[in-house]
Amino acid sequence: MTDVALSAPRSPWRVMAGRILTNPTTLAGVILCTIIVLGALLAPWLAPRDPLEQNIIDRLAGPGSEYLLGTDQFGRDVLSRLLWGARVSLLVSFLSIAGAIVIGGAIGMISAYVGGRFDLVTMQVMDVLLSFPSLILGMIMVALLGSSVTNLIIAIALTAIAPFARIARAPVLVLKERAFIEAGRALGFSHLRILLVHVLPNIVNDLLVMGTLWMATAVRTEASLSFIGLGVKPPTPTWGGMMRDGFENILDSAWLCIWPGLAILALVLGLNLVGDGLYDATDPKANAQ
Amino acid sequence: MISFIIRRLLASIPTLLAVLTLVFLLVRVVPGDPAIAILGDRATPDALAALRAELGLDRWIGAQYVDFLGHALRGDLGTSMVTHRQVWAEIADALPHTIVLTLAAMVIGCLIGIPAGIWAALHRNGTIDVLIRLFSLLGLSFPVFVSGIFLLIVFALQLHLFPVIGNPRPGDWIDGLHKLVLPAITLGIVMAAYVVRVTRSSMLQVLGEDYIRTARAKGVPRRAIIWRHGFSNALIPVVTVVGLYVGILIGNSVLTEIVFNRPGLGKVIVSALTQRDYTMLQGMMVIYCFLIVVVNLITDLSYGLIDPRVKQ
Numbered sequence: 001m002t003d004v005a006l007s008a009p010r011s012p013w014r015v016m017a018g019r020i021l022t023n024p025t026t027l028a029g030v031i032l033c034t035i036i037v038l039g040a041l042l043a044p045w046l047a048p049r050d051p052l053e054q055n056i057i058d059r060l061a062g063p064g065s066e067y068l069l070g071t072d073q074f075g076r077d078v079l080s081r082l083l084w085g086a087r088v089s090l091l092v093s094f095l096s097i098a099g100a101i102v103i104g105g106a107i108g109m110i111s112a113y114v115g116g117r118f119d120l121v122t123m124q125v126m127d128v129l130l131s132f133p134s135l136i137l138g139m140i141m142v143a144l145l146g147s148s149v150t151n152l153i154i155a156i157a158l159t160a161i162a163p164f165a166r167i168a169r170a171p172v173l174v175l176k177e178r179a180f181i182e183a184g185r186a187l188g189f190s191h192l193r194i195l196l197v198h199v200l201p202n203i204v205n206d207l208l209v210m211g212t213l214w215m216a217t218a219v220r221t222e223a224s225l226s227f228i229g230l231g232v233k234p235p236t237p238t239w240g241g242m243m244r245d246g247f248e249n250i251l252d253s254a255w256l257c258i259w260p261g262l263a264i265l266a267l268v269l270g271l272n273l274v275g276d277g278l279y280d281a282t283d284p285k286a287n288a289q
Numbered sequence: 290m291i292s293f294i295i296r297r298l299l300a301s302i303p304t305l306l307a308v309l310t311l312v313f314l315l316v317r318v319v320p321g322d323p324a325i326a327i328l329g330d331r332a333t334p335d336a337l338a339a340l341r342a343e344l345g346l347d348r349w350i351g352a353q354y355v356d357f358l359g360h361a362l363r364g365d366l367g368t369s370m371v372t373h374r375q376v377w378a379e380i381a382d383a384l385p386h387t388i389v390l391t392l393a394a395m396v397i398g399c400l401i402g403i404p405a406g407i408w409a410a411l412h413r414n415g416t417i418d419v420l421i422r423l424f425s426l427l428g429l430s431f432p433v434f435v436s437g438i439f440l441l442i443v444f445a446l447q448l449h450l451f452p453v454i455g456n457p458r459p460g461d462w463i464d465g466l467h468k469l470v471l472p473a474i475t476l477g478i479v480m481a482a483y484v485v486r487v488t489r490s491s492m493l494q495v496l497g498e499d500y501i502r503t504a505r506a507k508g509v510p511r512r513a514i515i516w517r518h519g520f521s522n523a524l525i526p527v528v529t530v531v532g533l534y535v536g537i538l539i540g541n542s543v544l545t546e547i548v549f550n551r552p553g554l555g556k557v558i559v560s561a562l563t564q565r566d567y568t569m570l571q572g573m574m575v576i577y578c579f580l581i582v583v584v585n586l587i588t589d590l591s592y593g594l595i596d597p598r599v600k601q
Contacts, residue, residue: 136574143565
């Protein structure tokens with residue numbers, strides 16, 4: 001007889017973490033995002049100067065030893081503004097997508113769970129929201145609400161609610177017919193308890209994976225709105241606003257566009273890489289291969 | 290086919306009605322008085338009241354809605370509060386420029402994306418596949434205004450191959466094409482990135498089918514397997530993505546038009562936003578949604594042409 005060594009099954013989270021960390025592209029995304037998040041958190045200590053401090057004598061100075069990445073048209077240090085600007089990008093994109101996940105997820109879950117005409121009408125409204133180009137909807141909302149960090153978060157969240165409602169709805173349509181949900185109903189559990197305790201844990205992975213990918217879209221939308229002049233008001237540093245300032249001086253100082261452009265690209269690429277990795281790690285079809 | 294088009298058009302009516310309702314509500318539900326937003330805080334109460342009456346904002350909201358819907362359904366989108374021209378006329382002047390840019394970007398996106406996607410699928414997990422996937426992810430990650438500005442810096446400022454400003458001279462086709470290249474590439478790159486991904490995965494799925502193996506076993510030439518048996522069956526998801534992406538292209542064209550200083554809907558909407566031209570904004574939202582409904586309709590119709598099984 002052969003002895004068979006049985007090991008305790010690894011938790012799904014550890015399996016997923018293992019898959020993510022052994023995938024080089026996902027790891028690259030995790031590293032990119034970590035660097036940017038750390039840069040934003042440690043901005044007060046890492047930034048060489050005050051991001052709002054103007055030194056008109058040194059305006060449009062090129063990258064060098066005194067100003068590592070140069071200065072803008074008001075003589076403000078570009079590196080310091082980049083580090084502080086990361087905070088706005090991360091804050092706006094994270095909170096707007098968190099809001100969209102909560103609101104959109106709740107709409108999709110309830111709509112599928114209730115079903116019938118309620119589901120039909122709710123999804124029709126979501127389809128109408130989806131038929132607006134998200135950037136245009138964001139632009140119009142910010143213009144109507146006025147530009148501030150809070151309004152920017154609301155506007156971007158509004159553009160992402162409908163996709164999350166769709167993502168949450170599809171699995172709930174299948175889940176609500178399963179035996180354990182029926183058992184919950186038979187035991188007299190409230191609808192809220194069934195939704196929060198028994199349905200939500202089954203769809204939370206999908207929502208979080210899509211959330212990472214949508215955060216990349218939110219970073220792009222925030223930067224685009226700031227570039228158009230509808231984002232956070234100056235002099236608060238934002239990457240899109242810095243691109244706008246740089247674009248106005250593109251003939252003399254093209255580097256002013258290059259640094260914030262690369263920063264936006266790095267964050268969006270990092271989030272896309274992490275999102276793709278999470279998607280593959282949670283996709284049963286990919287895991288079966 | 291005609292009955293399908295009629296059914297599909299009828300199905301679009303509730304969506305368009307819902308869009309009109311949402312547009313109406315969006316402009317009215319948000320906090321703040323449009324009259325103050327237009328005239329400013331220092332406007333006299335009389336001037337504010339006169340403007341509210343002119344805009345119909347002093348009437349019951351239900352009456353405003355019926356009025357708005359009636360005008361919109363007759364194709365009357367109102368008059369611009371700033372230029373006092375018909376909203377339709379303003380949009381009609383700008384729309385052809387945006388359509389030309391969007392179509393050019395679509396062509397570039399497909400010309401790059403489809404062959405690259407097929408190539409990647411044929412070399413699955415090889416160096417070419419990895420490189421194509423990496424470039425596609427990079428393309429997806431570039432916000433349009435960033436890639437536009439980077440292209441401007443390299444090709445216009447450094448290499449002097451293209452003009453910095455993309456406003457074409459009227460009637461000069463060659464000048465128009467020359468100035469269209471950079472903006473169209475800017476928009477086309479992102480589209481190519483989407484098309485590559487979906488073409489690759491769709492081709493991989495089709496190439497794994499039994500009938501492809503049968504074709505190989507029968508000695509059908511490789512080129513015929515790839516294009517006739519493979520690609521023609523992998524086309525539906527690609528067309529779906531192209532159709533969906535046209536909506537994103539229309540949105541992104543705003544940024545491209547700003548970066549390259551081109552005429553188009555982008556410039557009209559930005560000036561309407563900065564000048565708080567509410568009637569123009571309403572009209573623009575309706576037009577954007579109408580364009581997307583039309584694109585979705587064309588996408589649905591194209592399924593019937595690509596795959597005889599969906600004719601029904």
